[in-house]
Amino acid sequence: xxxxTKGQETEQKLTPQREVVLQVIRDTEQHPTASEIFEAARxxxxxxxxxxxxxxxxxxxxxxxVREICFGDSAxxxxxxxxxxxxAICTNCGKLVDFNLPETAGLLRVAARKSQFKAxxxxxxxxxxxxxxx
Amino acid sequence: xxxxTKGQETEQKLTPQREVVLQVIRDTEQHPTASEIFEAARxxxxxxxxxxxxxxxxxxxxxxxVREICFGDSAxxxxxxxxxxxxAICTNCGKLVDFNLPETAGLLRVAARKSQFKAxxxxxxxxxxxxxxx
DNA sequence: TTTTGATTTAGAATTAGTCTAAGTTCAGCT
DNA sequence: AGCTGAACTTAGACTAATTCTAAATCAAAA
Numbered sequence: 001x002x003x004x005t006k007g008q009e010t011e012q013k014l015t016p017q018r019e020v021v022l023q024v025i026r027d028t029e030q031h032p033t034a035s036e037i038f039e040a041a042r043x044x045x046x047x048x049x050x051x052x053x054x055x056x057x058x059x060x061x062x063x064x065x066v067r068e069i070c071f072g073d074s075a076x077x078x079x080x081x082x083x084x085x086x087x088a089i090c091t092n093c094g095k096l097v098d099f100n101l102p103e104t105a106g107l108l109r110v111a112a113r114k115s116q117f118k119a120x121x122x123x124x125x126x127x128x129x130x131x132x133x134x
Numbered sequence: 135x136x137x138x139t140k141g142q143e144t145e146q147k148l149t150p151q152r153e154v155v156l157q158v159i160r161d162t163e164q165h166p167t168a169s170e171i172f173e174a175a176r177x178x179x180x181x182x183x184x185x186x187x188x189x190x191x192x193x194x195x196x197x198x199x200v201r202e203i204c205f206g207d208s209a210x211x212x213x214x215x216x217x218x219x220x221x222a223i224c225t226n227c228g229k230l231v232d233f234n235l236p237e238t239a240g241l242l243r244v245a246a247r248k249s250q251f252k253a254x255x256x257x258x259x260x261x262x263x264x265x266x267x268x
Numbered sequence: 269t270t271t272t273g274a275t276t277t278a279g280a281a282t283t284a285g286t287c288t289a290a291g292t293t294c295a296g297c298t
Numbered sequence: 299a300g301c302t303g304a305a306c307t308t309a310g311a312c313t314a315a316t317t318c319t320a321a322a323t324c325a326a327a328a
Contacts, residue, residue, distance in 0.1 A: 088251045123261075
């Protein structure tokens with residue numbers, strides 16, 4: 001993914017470090033924190049530094065390859081799922097689960113009107129108890 | 135708000151410091167961070183400490199008098215609105231605006247089924263451009 | 269092969285938030 | 299009025315998350 005044989009730009013910039021970070025996120029069922037990603041990335045690329053993980057996360061987020069999520073806890077978490085989807089957060093143990101509720105998208109128009117925003121996307125967050133906690 | 139004349143418990147514990155913190159949040163249109171709340175509280179009660187602001191915020195949150203919110207930025211923000219409501223976040227300038235879309239509540243049941251959570255509440259987050267940014 | 273610009277590295281710096289220990293306040297007792 | 303214990307506050311130390319910095323490296327272009 002660098003350049004093709006004739007030197008035309010293709011999709012520059014997916015360096016080995018960034019690729020490892022991306023792979024780590026894609027291989028994780030749950031939603032890892034930066035520090036969990038760092039630990040896992042170091043197993044595959046021992047020299048990688050913390051700052052590079054953060055830089056890569058910013059790059060991947062801006063490239064739309066991963067999504068950053070934030071829910072209560074101090075640290076941000078990262079999600080391999082970049083398509084529109086919804087979240088359920090357990091108010092007891094803090095677990096975050098993805099799910100998809102297509103009906104949500106239908107509220108985009110009316111939400112935009114109410115908030116007077118130019119809408120880009122919309123997502124639902126359910127708070128409650130996960131299966132393990134009830 | 136301490137005890138009544140006969141020593142029966144009323145609503146103990148809303149100390150002057152906590153009251154000031156609550157007042158600061160209620161007097162703010164936007165959604166202040168803990169450090170903004172600290173600055174404002176110090177104007178009204180010069181001796182108040184940072185730790186007390188954090189303790190008060192935890193107390194007020196647990197008492198249901200304010201709500202803690204978290205959106206991307208590093209620091210948590212606090213919201214005087216404790217009723218169910220929805221948020222719109224500007225993807226350009228980061229502004230967070232409250233609005234209420236009663237239709238959202240109608241999705242609680244189906245969201246709970248999809249996610250297999252025992253539902254407590256549900257909220258919608260709209261991402262887009264605020265009035266100033268489009 | 270030199271230059272240029274982007275990337276990576278290690279570690280320092282910053283920031284948000286929590287913890288601790290000592291001091292203060294207050295209701296309830298005497 | 300004085301004592302006590304629990305709850306609260308304070309200042310500052312501490313921790314954890316994230317960003318910054320400066321030097322080293324790399325890879326494409328000249």
